[in-house]
Amino acid sequence: MKISRDKINHISSLIVKDFAKRDELDYKVDLNDLRLDITRTMTDILQLDDKADTEARRVMNTYKNAPREGSPEWDIMYQKHFDEYMNKQGL
Amino acid sequence: MAVNSLVKQLIKESSNDMASAVSAGILGDCNTFLDTGSFSLNALLSGSMYGGIPSNKITCLAGSESVGKTFFALSIAKNFLDTNIDSINRYELLWISNFEDQTILWNSKTTHNKKGIMSAKNTFNNPIDYYPSSKDRLNISKEPTVKIFKTYADAKTYFMDTLSKKIVRSMIEKDLIIWEETTDKLETIIAGIITEDLMIEDLLNEEVKTLLESKTEEYERSMMDYGRVFQMVKSKLVRERGLIL
Numbered sequence: 001m002k003i004s005r006d007k008i009n010h011i012s013s014l015i016v017k018d019f020a021k022r023d024e025l026d027y028k029v030d031l032n033d034l035r036l037d038i039t040r041t042m043t044d045i046l047q048l049d050d051k052a053d054t055e056a057r058r059v060m061n062t063y064k065n066a067p068r069e070g071s072p073e074w075d076i077m078y079q080k081h082f083d084e085y086m087n088k089q090g091l
Numbered sequence: 092m093a094v095n096s097l098v099k100q101l102i103k104e105s106s107n108d109m110a111s112a113v114s115a116g117i118l119g120d121c122n123t124f125l126d127t128g129s130f131s132l133n134a135l136l137s138g139s140m141y142g143g144i145p146s147n148k149i150t151c152l153a154g155s156e157s158v159g160k161t162f163f164a165l166s167i168a169k170n171f172l173d174t175n176i177d178s179i180n181r182y183e184l185l186w187i188s189n190f191e192d193q194t195i196l197w198n199s200k201t202t203h204n205k206k207g208i209m210s211a212k213n214t215f216n217n218p219i220d221y222y223p224s225s226k227d228r229l230n231i232s233k234e235p236t237v238k239i240f241k242t243y244a245d246a247k248t249y250f251m252d253t254l255s256k257k258i259v260r261s262m263i264e265k266d267l268i269i270w271e272e273t274t275d276k277l278e279t280i281i282a283g284i285i286t287e288d289l290m291i292e293d294l295l296n297e298e299v300k301t302l303l304e305s306k307t308e309e310y311e312r313s314m315m316d317y318g319r320v321f322q323m324v325k326s327k328l329v330r331e332r333g334l335i336l
Contacts, residue, residue, distance in 0.1 A: 003289075010335040014284050015258075019268075025277075026269040034267055041261045045254055 003046055012038040048089050056081035123147060127163075128170035143167070248286075255281035292336050299324045 003011075016035045019025050027034055059081045060066050060074070067073035124143040127133055133143045144150045144167060152160045255278045262268050270277050299321055303310070310320050329336060 004336065006335050007288075011285055011288050014288060015281055018280065018284055024271050027267060028269065029267050034262070037261060037265065037267060038258050041258050042254065045257055 002049065003042075005043075008039055008042050008046070012036075012042065048086065052082045052085040052089075055085045125167055125171055126174060127167050247289075251282045251286050251289075252278070254285060255279075291334060295325060295328060295334070295336075299328065 012035045015038055016031050019027065019034070020031060056078050060069075060078060063077075067077070123146040124133070124137055124139075124141075125146050126141070126143045127136065130140040134140050137143055137145065152164060154160050258281055259274050259278050263270070263274065302324060303317070303321060310317070328334075
C-alpha cells in the first residue's frame, strides 16, 4: 500500500491529537516526539512495499523460463514472492 | 499404421507445416495438448489425433469474420470442461495453495503423464511447469506460507491492524507512553483513526463518480476524457475541502 509522506504526517497528527484528549493515556515525552516516532514507524513499514517489490523482481529474474512480465503467470509468481517477503517481515 | 498415414495425408493436404513442427518438438518442449474434440482437427493442429492445441503455448486463432473462430474456441473450452469435470475445483484448490500443492495435480487421473506420452486426457495446463527446475519443485513447502485474503478490504484491514500493532509496540518498547488499559484497545483506537482517514479518498472517489454520472452527456459532447475529468473534479474538491490524500 502506498501512502504519501503528507498523509503519514497527517495521520500521525490525528493520532497524537486523539491521545491528547484521553485521560487513560499519559506520555513521557513531548507530543511532537511521539508524533515523530509514529511517523517513523509508519514510514518503515510502508517502505517494505518497495523492498518486497525489489526482492520479488530479483527472484523472478533468476528464473530461466520465467513467464513474460504482465502475463497472469508472472503476476501470480510475483505476488507469491512479494507476499513471502512481507510475511518474513511479519506483515 | 493406417492412422499414421491418414494423419500425414491430412497434414500434407492442408499444407500445415506447423502441425509437424509441433509434433516434432521444433517449436519447443510440448507434450500436453488441449483436445479440440475432433480427431482430424487435433491431427491438423499438432500432428497427432490425440493432440490438439499445445497447452503451454499461446495459440492465436486468425480468420475472416464469421468463419467460426469463437465457435471453435468455445468448442475447445467445452470439450476441456467435459473431459476434466473437476478442473475448475482443482484450479481453485491450486490457486488457494499458491500453486504449491502438487498433489492436487499429480493425484488426478486426468493430469498429463510424466513420460510425455500424448493422451486425449493430457489436458491440464500445469502452472508449476513455469518453475524453471525440478529442484524448485522439490523445495516447495506443503504448508501455505502466504496469507490469502478474499477481498482487498480484508487485506487492507489486516494491514491496518499490523500497522497499529507496530506503532503501539514501538511506543511501549521505547517507553514513550503510559497506557493503563490493554494494548489491544490502543491498537483498535489507532487502527480506527488510520482507517477512517484512508477512507476519505474512497468516499471522495465515490462522490466524484456520482457527480460525473449526471454530467456524462456534457463531457462526452465536449469530447473530454473521463479519466481526466475525474482527476480534475477530484483535485478541485481536494483543494476546496483542504484534504490530504
